[in-house]
Amino acid sequence: MTARVALVTGAARGIGAATVMALAAGGWRVIAVDRCADDPALPYPLGSRGDLDRVVAEAGPAVIAAQADTRDPDALAAAVRLAEERWGGLDAAVAAAGVIAGGVPAWQVPPEQEQAVLDIDLGGVLTLARVAGPALLRRPQPRRGPDPARGAAGLGRRARRRVRPRRGPHRLGPARRRGLRAAVYGFGSRD
Numbered sequence: 001m002t003a004r005v006a007l008v009t010g011a012a013r014g015i016g017a018a019t020v021m022a023l024a025a026g027g028w029r030v031i032a033v034d035r036c037a038d039d040p041a042l043p044y045p046l047g048s049r050g051d052l053d054r055v056v057a058e059a060g061p062a063v064i065a066a067q068a069d070t071r072d073p074d075a076l077a078a079a080v081r082l083a084e085e086r087w088g089g090l091d092a093a094v095a096a097a098g099v100i101a102g103g104v105p106a107w108q109v110p111p112e113q114e115q116a117v118l119d120i121d122l123g124g125v126l127t128l129a130r131v132a133g134p135a136l137l138r139r140p141q142p143r144r145g146p147d148p149a150r151g152a153a154g155l156g157r158r159a160r161r162r163v164r165p166r167r168g169p170h171r172l173g174p175a176r177r178r179g180l181r182a183a184v185y186g187f188g189s190r191d
Helices: 014-025 049-059 073-087 111-138 148-153 157-162 174-185
Strands: 005-009 029-034 063-067 092-095
Touching: 005 014, 005 073, 005 111, 014 029, 014 049, 014 092, 029 049, 029 073, 049 063, 063 073, 073 111, 092 111
Parallel strands: 005 029, 005 092, 029 063
Antiparallel strands: none
């Protein structure tokens, strides 16, 4: 069976690095992406190329480092192309890059820090979806197990079961249960 391929942003430290390690341990091939440079709008250091190289070395030979800013669609597209050229496609794209700002009331956060948070935390996710989406769609359906897109979106039958109201001391009344079922399933039902 062919190994699955993932691209992970924010891979030099934190959640991104942990995601790379977990995927590699699970047999995935990974493109580990990070900006590898500080952002002048943020008051703390970001991951470095040395951090990214340490993660890649620790994760093993199935991981490749790529330097790209999540705000740069061309750089992210190059990382996606690397996955397709090296391993024939892309099965997952994980947007783990993120920054924080603050430490003061919201109205006192400098506008450049606020913009950096929005550009990286929100814009980076959208940019990754835009450049990785076509590559993900070119890949065949999952070779085993449930379709990860359905499970992640909460569209699978098992996901719907989890949101059903539970019986017990916090039981919803029959009318509220019907309303909840209508919202979740798109139709009403009897008790």
